[in-house]
Amino acid sequence: MNWLPEQASDFAGRVDTVIWFVTIISLISFILITIGLVYFAIKYRRRSENDETPYITGNLFLEMLWTVIPSILVMVIFVYGFVVYRDMRTPPQDALEVNVTGKQWLWQFQYQNGKSTINELYVQQDKPVKVVMRSDDVIHSFFVPAFRVKQDLIGGMYTYLWFTPTKVGIFDLYCAEYCGTGHSAMLGKVIVMSPEAYDRWEKGEEEEEGKAVAGLPPDQLGEKLYKERGCNACHSIDGSTLVGPTWKGLFGHEVSLTDGSTVTADENYIRQSILEPQAKMVKGFGPVMPAFKGILSDDDVAAIIAYIKTLK
Amino acid sequence: MANHTIAETLYVPYLDEKGILSWLLSTDHKRIGIMYLISISTSFLIAGISSLLMRLELIAPGKTIVDAHQYNVLFTFHGTVMVFFFIVPGLAASLGNFLIPLMIGARDVAFPKLNLGSYWLYLLGATILLISLLKPADTGWTFYTPYSIKTGTDVILLTTGIFILGMSSILTGLNFIVTIHKLRAPGMTWHRLNLFVWASYATAILQLLATPVVGITLLLLIMERVFGIGFFDPAKGGDPILFQNFFWFYSHPAVYIMILPAFGVISEIIPVFSRKPIFGYKAMAYSLLAIALISFLVWAHHMFVSGMSEVAATIFSFLTMLVAIPTAIKVFNWTATLYKGSIQLHSAMLYALSLIFLFTIGGLTGVFLGSLAVDVHLHDTYFVVAHMHYVMIGGTVMGFFGALHFWYPKMFGKMFNEKVAKVAWALIFIGFNVTFFPQFILGTLGMPRRYADYPPEFHSLHELSTIGSLILGIGVFIMTVNLLRGLTNGEKAPENPYNSVSLEWQVPSPPPHENFEKIPVVTDYPYVYGKKNTQEG
Numbered sequence: 001m002n003w004l005p006e007q008a009s010d011f012a013g014r015v016d017t018v019i020w021f022v023t024i025i026s027l028i029s030f031i032l033i034t035i036g037l038v039y040f041a042i043k044y045r046r047r048s049e050n051d052e053t054p055y056i057t058g059n060l061f062l063e064m065l066w067t068v069i070p071s072i073l074v075m076v077i078f079v080y081g082f083v084v085y086r087d088m089r090t091p092p093q094d095a096l097e098v099n100v101t102g103k104q105w106l107w108q109f110q111y112q113n114g115k116s117t118i119n120e121l122y123v124q125q126d127k128p129v130k131v132v133m134r135s136d137d138v139i140h141s142f143f144v145p146a147f148r149v150k151q152d153l154i155g156g157m158y159t160y161l162w163f164t165p166t167k168v169g170i171f172d173l174y175c176a177e178y179c180g181t182g183h184s185a186m187l188g189k190v191i192v193m194s195p196e197a198y199d200r201w202e203k204g205e206e207e208e209e210g211k212a213v214a215g216l217p218p219d220q221l222g223e224k225l226y227k228e229r230g231c232n233a234c235h236s237i238d239g240s241t242l243v244g245p246t247w248k249g250l251f252g253h254e255v256s257l258t259d260g261s262t263v264t265a266d267e268n269y270i271r272q273s274i275l276e277p278q279a280k281m282v283k284g285f286g287p288v289m290p291a292f293k294g295i296l297s298d299d300d301v302a303a304i305i306a307y308i309k310t311l312k
Numbered sequence: 313m314a315n316h317t318i319a320e321t322l323y324v325p326y327l328d329e330k331g332i333l334s335w336l337l338s339t340d341h342k343r344i345g346i347m348y349l350i351s352i353s354t355s356f357l358i359a360g361i362s363s364l365l366m367r368l369e370l371i372a373p374g375k376t377i378v379d380a381h382q383y384n385v386l387f388t389f390h391g392t393v394m395v396f397f398f399i400v401p402g403l404a405a406s407l408g409n410f411l412i413p414l415m416i417g418a419r420d421v422a423f424p425k426l427n428l429g430s431y432w433l434y435l436l437g438a439t440i441l442l443i444s445l446l447k448p449a450d451t452g453w454t455f456y457t458p459y460s461i462k463t464g465t466d467v468i469l470l471t472t473g474i475f476i477l478g479m480s481s482i483l484t485g486l487n488f489i490v491t492i493h494k495l496r497a498p499g500m501t502w503h504r505l506n507l508f509v510w511a512s513y514a515t516a517i518l519q520l521l522a523t524p525v526v527g528i529t530l531l532l533l534i535m536e537r538v539f540g541i542g543f544f545d546p547a548k549g550g551d552p553i554l555f556q557n558f559f560w561f562y563s564h565p566a567v568y569i570m571i572l573p574a575f576g577v578i579s580e581i582i583p584v585f586s587r588k589p590i591f592g593y594k595a596m597a598y599s600l601l602a603i604a605l606i607s608f609l610v611w612a613h614h615m616f617v618s619g620m621s622e623v624a625a626t627i628f629s630f631l632t633m634l635v636a637i638p639t640a641i642k643v644f645n646w647t648a649t650l651y652k653g654s655i656q657l658h659s660a661m662l663y664a665l666s667l668i669f670l671f672t673i674g675g676l677t678g679v680f681l682g683s684l685a686v687d688v689h690l691h692d693t694y695f696v697v698a699h700m701h702y703v704m705i706g707g708t709v710m711g712f713f714g715a716l717h718f719w720y721p722k723m724f725g726k727m728f729n730e731k732v733a734k735v736a737w738a739l740i741f742i743g744f745n746v747t748f749f750p751q752f753i754l755g756t757l758g759m760p761r762r763y764a765d766y767p768p769e770f771h772s773l774h775e776l777s778t779i780g781s782l783i784l785g786i787g788v789f790i791m792t793v794n795l796l797r798g799l800t801n802g803e804k805a806p807e808n809p810y811n812s813v814s815l816e817w818q819v820p821s822p823p824p825h826e827n828f829e830k831i832p833v834v835t836d837y838p839y840v841y842g843k844k845n846t847q848e849g
Contacts, residue, residue: 081683145758156546
């Protein structure tokens, strides 16, 4: 069974070598101590109440030995860990920068060409990426196990990490710092593309996708957005209550708001709740949803409304 | 004792007086120790049940028994109760109170009334915690800002409760330091002290110096929540990393407040059941102090990926590695004590040997987390959860259970059923490893901690872990029932069932009020086992 994730960045292999190094030293120490414990416990088990035992109070040489050897070993481990860490914290000059904002509970990515995505980070194979991060609210942590990278996102300051993806594929992105009710749903994907595919994505994926989605009826496009834009982290479609109200049976029904009034969930209410979620808060839920103004287009919003209508 | 016959005629065991007030108003260190023991054991069992509920939720992906918010409340409750109500006051307050005066040959602690006051503060803190459960907090036991400022749950009451517990802890530490300095019996020099007393002394220093910092930090957090003063919230110009620095400045030394008494405990158990002097007494005593000292200088290893500077991270990684050295000395010296001994696998000894085995795993996995490049990958994953439980259960709780079985005859004057105790030990040992070993693998694979739900690829390891937790739960249940049955059905305990030479075994079981008919005169350290003329090695 594998006990380490796939290696998909250029220093994943180096980090794993450090992990293996520490593991082997630990295993040797552990086996020595276990053998000592078990062997002594069996060999010197009490045979009678009158067993004679020697009066040994210590041994300076042995004690020096097991002070000095562990000291040397941990210093080697420290230096090795530091050397790899130093490279992990030194991004190359030509790294492509992507801005990341974490908010409860989604990831927003902004690229240098003006594109922006939610919960999906698009990068190019073998091209170093520097991720510049900040948080809109509480602390989050950007963690991609396959790349062996992790860094907290904090409000009021920028943090960064960098990596060079080496494998084309889709890799899991987790939030690793506890950030509230939706913490375990704050998941994303890193999509590593070949240079050609990345080029296409950068230049005109939107048109391509436009063509692809043009064929989709609005409710199916809405379903696609529901999954891709992170709505599913907080809104269920099966009637269960997550961080936000369920979408099942929402459309056309009366909703009680925090100010005591009620409102019918029609097109305009849902549109406003997506673009300015704090305007009319549903009773029993906190003001935690990020505003999607400028993130979702009018067509996207219309598609999501069409999707909600199908959830009876 | 010269006047043994007089002692027997006047002998009134400390347990004899009945009635709840005779306990709550008692200034006898042994009664206060027993009250702490009951309180921390209750906290342990309640927090243990909350962890079983968490494990049940995690038996399969998707919602099983609780939703995400309830899960977050559960792990917050589990963490705060285990840390602040069980394991920090834990062995130090319960065993420390009961044993320190007996071991140093004193009639009580230096300030008996203050000692009772500490216990009342503990009760007050526990009451406030219970009230906070009306709207239970969901911050985790670490209360990281700004989440702990923004959440709508009741953080203020909970942190107030912990603040009061902190005062209890400080006063206990102060009391023990003065007691150990001033109340030692004639001839009881520092190098004749039990290692448990050394451990309690090192612990007390940590309690006295580190606890005020967490008290102040929680006070700042409360001020920020109540008055909106921006200490930690970046939206108000505060610094969230400052909170982490303050918090870990206490909470890392606190890890040693939790573990050092357990080190002391097994340094008592192993020589008795090996009939050998402890190997390297002075190294054992000074390594306790060394660990306590270094523990003040390593707090930021909890924060390598928090956004602090790389230079600071490097320095803290280096200092963290230093802790491994005195710890390694202890593990090797315990093992060497067994050499050429006459080893009796009493239940207390089984727990002591388990501690060496499990704590070695806990300690070595700590080296992984101290290494910078490795920590970046493993930080905030299940690897940390497993590491911490190998230290806290594998270390402290094994020491605690070992101590319960070892000093039970002295505390209660009764014997428990040794066979049942061994069965319970086996279930606890197996259950613990099945629960937590898979979590190391979950962590290296990248499963983040504090997740109410998880992707399907982690399912089988989580399932295994939950099965282990049930075995562990059954083991603890059997152990508890066995120890409680011993109180009513157990045979009467002799004064010194294991032929220990330590002072606490030279008084009747259970000891009388004020412990000693006549203050003893001490002539040697408490590990004189074996034939002196065969000294070798």
